[in-house]
Every structure is written in C-alpha cells, then in structure tokens.
Amino acid sequence: MxxxxxxxxxxxxxxxxxxxxxxxxxxxxxxxxxxxxxxxxxxxxxxxxxxxxxxxxxxxxxxxxxxxxxxxxxxxxxxxxxxxxxxxxxxxxxxxxxxxxxxxxxxxxxxxxxxxxxxxxxxxxxxxxxxxxxxxxxxxxxxxxxxxxxxxxxxxxxxxxxxxxxxxxxxxxxxxxxxxxxxxxxxxxxxxxxxxxxxxxxxxxxxxxxxxxxxxxxxxxxxxxxxxxxxxxxxxxxxxxxxxxxxxxxxxxxxxxxxxxxxxxxxxxxxxxxxxxxxxxxxxxxxxxxxxxxxxxxxxxxxxxxxxxxxxxxxxxxxxxxxxxxxxxxxxxxxxxxxxxxxxxxxxxxIVGRRSRFVKILGLRIDPQQVEVLLDRHGVTAYCVGGTSGEDLVVAARGPVDPVLVRRLVTEGCGLPARAVRVHVLDELPRLPSGKPDHQAIRALAAPAAEPDPPRDLCRLFEDVLGTTGVTPDHSFVRLGGDSLSYVDMSLRLERVLGHLPPDWHTRPIRDLRPVERGRRSLETSVALRAVAIVLIVGTHATLFNVSGGAHLLLGMAGFNFGRFHLTTAGRTERLRHVAAGLGRVAVPSVAWIGAAIVLLGAYEWPSLLLLNSFLGPREGGTGWHFWFVEALVHILVVVTALLAVPAVDRLERRWPFGLPLGIMALGLVTRYDLFDLHPQHHLPSAVRIFWLFAIGWAAAKATTRWHRLVVTAAIAGTVPGYFGDPKREAVVVAGLVLLVWVASLPSTGAVNRIAAVLAGASLYIYLVHWQVYPRLDHHNALLAVVASLAAGIAYAALVTRVQRRLGRRGAAARRPSGGSGPSSPESRTTAGRTRWTWRPRRR
Incomplete structure (x- = not known):
C-alpha cells in the first residue's frame, strides 16, 4: 500500500x-x-x-x-x-x-x-x-x-x-x-x-x-x-x-x-x-x-x-x-x-497527427488537426471538428477573416465539396476553462438554428451599399470595411428592412440582424450631429445665420468614427488596409473636385489640389483656406496610420485603447496652447494646431465606463473654451462633443431620420461643393444658396458612391479566383494554376 x-x-x-x-x-x-x-x-x-x-x-x-x-x-x-x-x-x-x-x-x-x-x-x-x-x-x-x-x-x-x-x-x-x-x-x-x-x-x-x-x-x-x-x-x-x-x-x-x-x-x-x-x-x-x-x-x-x-x-x-x-x-x-x-x-x-480525431466525410478520411495546421499557414486561426450529421466539417475561425476564403482553402486542401464545409467566423473561439478548444461548442455551431438565417437579400443589401461581392451571413459591417461614409446609408436602409437597430449593429454578423417590431423612432447622435454640423457650416458661410463651430465639431466626430470603425480587433495589416481605404475615400473625391474647380473655374492653386495649401500656400489671402478641414483630416489620418503601422504602437493601442488617444491629445495640447511660442515665427499647418480635437473624439469612441466619459468631458470643457476667442462658437463645439459622449441616440421620427441620414452621409461632399455654389446665389437669396449647396453636395455624393461601388465590384471580381463560382461551388477546388496544399487524405 x-x-x-x-x-x-x-x-x-x-x-x-x-x-x-x-x-x-x-x-x-x-x-x-x-x-x-x-x-x-x-x-x-x-x-x-x-x-x-x-x-x-x-x-x-x-x-x-x-x-x-x-x-x-x-x-x-x-x-x-x-x-x-x-x-x-x-x-x-x-x-x-x-x-x-x-x-x-x-x-x-x-x-x-x-x-x-x-x-x-x-x-x-x-x-x-x-x-x-x-x-x-x-x-x-x-x-x-x-x-x-x-x-x-x-x-x-x-x-x-x-x-x-x-x-x-x-x-x-x-x-x-x-x-x-x-x-x-x-x-x-x-x-x-x-x-x-x-x-x-x-x-x-x-x-x-x-x-x-x-x-x-x-x-x-x-x-x-x-x-x-x-x-x-x-x-x-x-x-x-x-x-x-x-x-x-x-x-x-x-x-x-x-x-x-x-x-x-x-x-x-x-x-x-x-x-x-x-x-x-x-x-x-x-x-x-x-x-x-x-x-x-x-x-x-x-x-x-x-x-x-x-x-x-x-x-x-x-x-x-x-x-x-x-x-x-x-x-x-x-x-x-x-x-x-x-x-x-x-x-x-x-507529433504528426491525432488518431482519435479522424473523421470520415463523404468517403474521405479527414484529420481536423491537419486542417487547423494548414489554415494556420494561411494566417487563419481556427478549430475544426466533424459535424453531428457525419456529412460535414465544422470550422470555427477567429475573425476578422473572410468565410468564403476559409471555405475555399479547406476545400482545396482536403478535397471536400464546399457544401460539406461549414465555416463560422467568431470574435473569440470557443474554449474550455482550461483554454483548450471546446469541440462540443464548435460542433453545436452546425446544429439547426431555432430561427432561419437572414434572407439572401440582406447580404445583397450589404454588397450594394459597400460595393463588394461574396458577402455571407458571417460578415459584419466593420469586417467588410465599412466606415463613417457608408455607415449612415447602411443604417438607414437596414432600419427600413429590420425596424429598430441595436447600437452595435455594425459589429454584429449579418446572421444576428433580425427584424424587430418597430417602436419609437430614434436617431443616432453621431448622425444627427453630422447633419447639423454641415448645415451650420453652409448656413453660416451663406450668411443665412451666424453659428460657427460646425467644422471643428466634424473634426472631433472624425476622431470618434476613426476609433469606432477602424480600431477593431482585426489584425494590424487588416486595420491598416481599412484605414488606408477610408483615407482614400476622403482624399480622392476631394482632389477630384478641387481639380475640376481649377480646370473649369480657375478657382484654386496647385497646393490646394495636392491638399498641401496649409504647408505651401500663401499665409494670408486667397481661397486655398477653403479646404483646411479636408487637409487637416487627411494629414491627421496619414500620421495616425503611420503610427499604427509600428507594431509597438499597435500593441499599445490594443492594450490601452482609451489611454493612447488621451496621450495623443495631451501631446496636441503643446500646439493648441503654443507652449513653445512657435506660431508667431513659424506657420503651423492646421493639422498640427488642431489634432488634439481629433484625439478627443477618438477617446470618446473608446470611453467604455462612466469614469472614462467623465475624463473625456473634462478634456472637452478644459481645452475647447478659449481656443477661438468666440464663446458662442466654442459653446457649439463643447455642446456637440459632450452630447456625443453621453447620449447614444435622440428621439426622432422616420422623416427626420431620412433627412439627417442623407445630410450626414453627404457631409464631406457638401463641404467640398458648397464653396462653388453659395457665392453665386447668396446675394439673391441666402436660403436658396443653402438649399442649392446641400442639393449639389448630395448629388456629388451620389455620383462618388456609384463610382466607388462599381470600382469595388470590379476589384472584388478581379480578386476572385478565375473559374470559381462562389462559396457553394465544388468546382472551385479544381481551378487550374492555383497553389495547392501538398497533402491529400486517403480514400477508404
């Protein structure tokens, strides 16, 4: 014993x-x-x-x-x-x-x-x-x-x-x-x-x-x-x-x-x-x-x-x-x-394999562990198990990743038809308390759902708005590269189909977006503020009224949307790709409009075309200052993108998502208060003087607790007053940002929602276009000048959106493997000329 x-x-x-x-x-x-x-x-x-x-x-x-x-x-x-x-x-x-x-x-x-x-x-x-x-x-x-x-x-x-x-x-x-x-x-x-x-x-x-x-x-x-x-x-x-x-x-x-x-x-x-x-x-x-x-x-x-x-x-x-x-x-x-x-x-x-995990699917002997290994070689973290029916392989992949790509990799690697591979993209993979894979939970993903999957036309709606193809119920708005410019249009059209939308709809998989009974209408605060801000900008410039501060409010909201849509749990490369795409959606239409204005009207000089007027343009006079907001936004996004490309900064942001923008804001206060007396001797570009406001919006997006919101509110109240020397203007910016921090949505009606969505979605384009519209009408009728400026900007937004969607579909089609017929096509695994995995399961 x-x-x-x-x-x-x-x-x-x-x-x-x-x-x-x-x-x-x-x-x-x-x-x-x-x-x-x-x-x-x-x-x-x-x-x-x-x-x-x-x-x-x-x-x-x-x-x-x-x-x-x-x-x-x-x-x-x-x-x-x-x-x-x-x-x-x-x-x-x-x-x-x-x-x-x-x-x-x-x-x-x-x-x-x-x-x-x-x-x-x-x-x-x-x-x-x-x-x-x-x-x-x-x-x-x-x-x-x-x-x-x-x-x-x-x-x-x-x-x-x-x-x-x-x-x-x-x-x-x-x-x-x-x-x-x-x-x-x-x-x-x-x-x-x-x-x-x-x-x-x-x-x-x-x-x-x-x-x-x-x-x-x-x-x-x-x-x-x-x-x-x-x-x-x-x-x-x-x-x-x-x-x-x-x-x-x-x-x-x-x-x-x-x-x-x-x-x-x-x-x-x-x-x-x-x-x-x-x-x-x-x-x-x-x-x-x-x-x-x-x-x-x-x-x-x-x-x-x-x-x-x-x-x-x-x-x-x-x-x-x-x-x-x-x-x-x-x-x-x-x-x-x-x-x-x-x-x-x-x-x-x-170790080269696992005996007990082999499964036989449609006559093929599959080792799920080897499928996991081979997906890992392609940068996909996943757990795989045989389904309860014995006729499918269930793959749980950690997002963000394209489920269509995962399915294609598996079908090419082990010879299964696409219909036998069920891919589920999850924010976190199911694990036991020990941290090991929870195979029972993964297998349960393939069980028949209590409710049917979202209709195909919901996926097509995402394809239409975002100008892409191959959208599946496992995708979400953020994973598909959605940003603040497409968010408003997407939310408005989804609300028409589904009714009330949850606040986090943009991060949910499409399959989780369900129709709900319509209740009292509400309007997301960020959308309302964008609509109000652009109307204030145009109305003030056209002398219909005098309420300044809209552009600076939009800059703070740009930081808010940056933190909300781009700084997700995606990998660093995916993040940078999304930020770069968002940057392009701001810079390209701006350069196109300014270029047209130069060619047709002789309105601006070449520094404006390059969005460098604040660096290379005249200190005083001229019209180059018209686009200071666009220039500042583009310059800030370029710098922030470069920072996040540094692995250490990327890790720092993930560890301290609220602390990093606060640190950047603190750095920006050096130029906000001109602590080194640089501005009188050196012409500081707008982006250098104002990026603290972008950082405040960014921090607001990452404020997840009451204390976080109190800190952001204190930052707003402590830094905005005194900046313009105009209490009325400062009050507009403070009120808008504080509302953004504390109030997620406002009571509204269907008609107000539709008008606000159109104005908010076209806010950038209205800003670009109104400089060429209102001066031709404000001496006749200020209200007419405002309405015409808004209408022209909305028309330009529609044109740009159509072009972007068409280019997006062409790009998606070009990236799709030749001969492939989509996620359910078993023929996709036999396409010639593609790299194939070297192992093959044995037939029994």
Missing amino acids: TSALHAAPFAHNLSAFADRPALITAAGTISYAELADRVGAMVRRLGARRRLVLLEGGNSVDAVVAYLGALAGNHPVLLVPPGGAGEALAAAYDPDVVIGPAGVDVRRAESAHDLHPDLALLLSTSGSTGSPKLVRLSHENLRANAESIAEYLGIRPDDRAATTLPMHYCYGLSVVNSHLLAGAALILTDLSVADAGFWELFRAARGTAFAGVPYTFDLLDRVGFAEMRLPHLRYVTQAGGRLAPERVARHAALGRRDGWRFFVMYGQTEATARMAYLPPELAESRPSAIGVPIPGGSFRIEAGTGELVYSGPNVMLGYAERPADLALGRTVEELRTGDLARLGDDGLYE
Whole structure:
C-alpha cells in the first residue's frame, strides 16, 4: 500500500521551508510556516476517516489550503471548476465532503464509497468537463510528476510562479505541485494576462515564471508582451495544445533576447500533467518538436499505427466512469496517447497527427488537426471538428477573416465539396476553462438554428451599399470595411428592412440582424450631429445665420468614427488596409473636385489640389483656406496610420485603447496652447494646431465606463473654451462633443431620420461643393444658396458612391479566383494554376 505521507511531500512537508514565502496575493504574503499551520488545521477539520472530498479548485488561498489538507490527510480529492460547474460530477459521484466558497460541507461522517488506498486525485479528462469520466491519479503519480517537472525546469526556492491557469486543470495544478515541492512561491491570482492588474502584481512580486496554453500567447501578443520589462522573469512554459512552430521560434528568440528560457511541453491529464519537454536551446531550430521524455519517463512508437505510447511513474491508475470505479487499483500500465508521432534523427519526438480525431466525410478520411495546421499557414486561426450529421466539417475561425476564403482553402486542401464545409467566423473561439478548444461548442455551431438565417437579400443589401461581392451571413459591417461614409446609408436602409437597430449593429454578423417590431423612432447622435454640423457650416458661410463651430465639431466626430470603425480587433495589416481605404475615400473625391474647380473655374492653386495649401500656400489671402478641414483630416489620418503601422504602437493601442488617444491629445495640447511660442515665427499647418480635437473624439469612441466619459468631458470643457476667442462658437463645439459622449441616440421620427441620414452621409461632399455654389446665389437669396449647396453636395455624393461601388465590384471580381463560382461551388477546388496544399487524405 502506498503511503500518502511518503508520496506527496509538497502536501505534508511545507514546514521544512519555514519563513520562505509560499503564497503571494494582492492582499499579502503567506509563508510556508503559515501555510503549514493552515493545512494542518484543514487536516484536523477533515478528520482521520478517509472520505471523498469534492473541491472547487479556484486560484485562491482557501482552495490551495483545502487541496493540500485533503492530500495530507489521505482523502481523495475530486477537483472541479468553481462556480457550480461541478454540479454534474457531484450528482454522479456523491462526495462525502464538499468544499467551496461557502466553506466545508461535511455530508457524512464516514465515506459512502469504497476508496482504493492509492487513490489521491480525480480530474476531468481534457475536453470532458461535466462528463462522469474521470482520471484516477495516485499519490505516487503526483509526486513523480512534480519531481520531474521541478528537475527539468530547474525550479529554485527563490522562484515565484504566477497561477495563469486554473488549479482544477492538470497543467495549472502541476505548477502548484512542482513549485511547492521545490519551496518556491506561487503568485496566486485569477487575473488574466490581458489584465494590467496581473502584470502589476507580477512585477511587484518579482515574478520569475508563468505558464500558458496557446490562447494565453494570443493574449500576450495583444497586450504587447514582447515590449514588457520583466527583469526577474526566468522561464515561461507552454503546453495544453499545439503552438504554431513559427510562434514557438519567435518566443524562444524573445526569451533569448531578454534572458529567460522558453519550455514547450507535451502532456495529458492521464499522465498527471507532463510527458515531454523541448529543451529551450532547441526551440528555435526544432520548433515543431515536442522534445524528449521527462525524467523517469519513456516513449515508444507502436509499429504499424505510429501511435505514441508513454510509460512512467506518472501514468494514471486508470479511468473512473462511476462511483464503483473508485475502488479499483491500477488498470493501465502504459498510456496510449492517441497521437501519431515520429522520432527525428536528433532524438526529438514530433507529433504528426491525432488518431482519435479522424473523421470520415463523404468517403474521405479527414484529420481536423491537419486542417487547423494548414489554415494556420494561411494566417487563419481556427478549430475544426466533424459535424453531428457525419456529412460535414465544422470550422470555427477567429475573425476578422473572410468565410468564403476559409471555405475555399479547406476545400482545396482536403478535397471536400464546399457544401460539406461549414465555416463560422467568431470574435473569440470557443474554449474550455482550461483554454483548450471546446469541440462540443464548435460542433453545436452546425446544429439547426431555432430561427432561419437572414434572407439572401440582406447580404445583397450589404454588397450594394459597400460595393463588394461574396458577402455571407458571417460578415459584419466593420469586417467588410465599412466606415463613417457608408455607415449612415447602411443604417438607414437596414432600419427600413429590420425596424429598430441595436447600437452595435455594425459589429454584429449579418446572421444576428433580425427584424424587430418597430417602436419609437430614434436617431443616432453621431448622425444627427453630422447633419447639423454641415448645415451650420453652409448656413453660416451663406450668411443665412451666424453659428460657427460646425467644422471643428466634424473634426472631433472624425476622431470618434476613426476609433469606432477602424480600431477593431482585426489584425494590424487588416486595420491598416481599412484605414488606408477610408483615407482614400476622403482624399480622392476631394482632389477630384478641387481639380475640376481649377480646370473649369480657375478657382484654386496647385497646393490646394495636392491638399498641401496649409504647408505651401500663401499665409494670408486667397481661397486655398477653403479646404483646411479636408487637409487637416487627411494629414491627421496619414500620421495616425503611420503610427499604427509600428507594431509597438499597435500593441499599445490594443492594450490601452482609451489611454493612447488621451496621450495623443495631451501631446496636441503643446500646439493648441503654443507652449513653445512657435506660431508667431513659424506657420503651423492646421493639422498640427488642431489634432488634439481629433484625439478627443477618438477617446470618446473608446470611453467604455462612466469614469472614462467623465475624463473625456473634462478634456472637452478644459481645452475647447478659449481656443477661438468666440464663446458662442466654442459653446457649439463643447455642446456637440459632450452630447456625443453621453447620449447614444435622440428621439426622432422616420422623416427626420431620412433627412439627417442623407445630410450626414453627404457631409464631406457638401463641404467640398458648397464653396462653388453659395457665392453665386447668396446675394439673391441666402436660403436658396443653402438649399442649392446641400442639393449639389448630395448629388456629388451620389455620383462618388456609384463610382466607388462599381470600382469595388470590379476589384472584388478581379480578386476572385478565375473559374470559381462562389462559396457553394465544388468546382472551385479544381481551378487550374492555383497553389495547392501538398497533402491529400486517403480514400477508404
């Protein structure tokens, strides 16, 4: 019989490390001596009679104490996720003791179960949370695996590892076991690595290590981990799924640059946690390998099948599928991993496929994992599973990505017809609490919907407004490259079809846009303000009234729309493409109109044509100043685009989406207040003097909390007054921007909505055109001059929109592979002359 006291030293030998820190939390530090006292109290609380303990394994001091106390008292632990996720397991296994946030609930004095002496821990198998199937682990399993991990990682007593993974997940639990075994400290937190508070705690605790699954490294890329200064970091570990080889090499190189080691590891719950690791010095040259067996373990590759088989003291006792199985001893001697592997000449093992995930679809044997790998080579992050019908492959791809492209890549790669590939583009891929793919949730995506998909004419409506082709229900307005110029037209036409639109309709997939019963009409504040601002501009210039400030209000709103439509979760390249396209939609029609005015009327000089009058035009006099607003907007967009093209700035914006525009605004205040007295000696272009206002609008778009909105409001109230020396003009700008910050929509009517939408959608073109219209009429009738200017601008907007849509369709047609017939065409996979993937599934 195995002695628990001898087998699990990390649970019973805590006092040996005396006053060294054991658990570091935001609330303070607990030493090993204090932890030993708390664990001892838990041992006494649970008593000497052996019972089955169900523990909600959150990353908390109480959970760690309960886990260690149960092990030290030789009580088998059924570890489940916190928050009620273990209710199904509790019902299936009827634990004697339940420990959760509410405390210790002793259900019976003696166990209702026959518990094998070696049984120490019960964990859900990977991907089966909620299933009654459990992995049975012994004290020897826990001890051996913790010792092996501590040995190859070189864990030292002065190490401090953050709990970046949940404790109920075997990988997260192995971090706890191995570091406590070595007398190292745990930085105990349930914060995500995407949370700034995590890194504050990690730095304050002088963290030396953290662990991650592939999704963790997605988050690290988003928060700019490569640029972080972490002076005490010694090693980073990765397991829980395949990390793309190029990302392995990149993080290994990053670690080499910054002085920490990157360990890629391979394991399964059935092996307690780890079976193999890739020595860090080989990660850059052999990033596709899983490495070598952990100390005390060994591999063999089964002849014929190529399946990887593991042996070692950390191999589980066996599975449990019902309470009676808790009495079983060892039922397996080695672990058949289910992975197909090969052994390289350098002695490193490499996984090449997965036996259990093969699916047969329409006679073809498909490996979903290989489909994921090949999509990854094309820059698409996706999870794939066989559908419930057995006749389709379900692909969940992380957006933004074109589902038509994904479907075509899959059909070309594995020979399936397009009708058998169901692509779903999601903002975030379904994952289990451990961060692993949730294959059941992905498979459920293909289940028949309770409601029918949106009608095809809704997709055609998007194609018509945005001048593109191949729109599917998985697309959204933002993913299709929509911007502020097309937003108004799109929202107006959608409202006619669907009724009331939700505020975030532009980010929702088309399939989620459903007809709703019409209620009270409302008008989005940004649309109303654009319509009012352009009328104020034209009316003031035509002397119908005198209410200035409309152009500066439009500039602030341009920043608002920039943050809203362009700074999405898309990748950096996709973002830059959208910003550049939006820039072109402003600059090209402007240059075209100014060029026509020069040729036909001789109205302007060449600096105006190049939108450089504020740099090269005359200081005073002339008509070049007419287009100062367009020039300022174009110049600001060019500079902001250049900034976001820098990877570090892109990462900074993703990590601090509200803070970055505030910082840019603060920088702009240098020229707003002319702190260096530059303007009298040097002619500062409009964009230099006014870009702080664009940044305020940008920050308003990213203000997601009440405090954010208060900060933006304070910035508006503190910087706009005094700028013009005209309180009335300043009041217009302040009122408009504050309304934009605090009020999402205004009460309206259908007629008002239609008029506002037309004016707002044509605001840029009205601004361009009115300079050539109102001077010819205002001396006759100011109202007529205003109406004629608005009508001419609306007509120019219609012309530009028609041309842009036609060019957009031609461009989409040119990008479409020759011979392809759309997303449902099986012939598209046989098009000649296209690059094809090199592997083919075998027919059976």
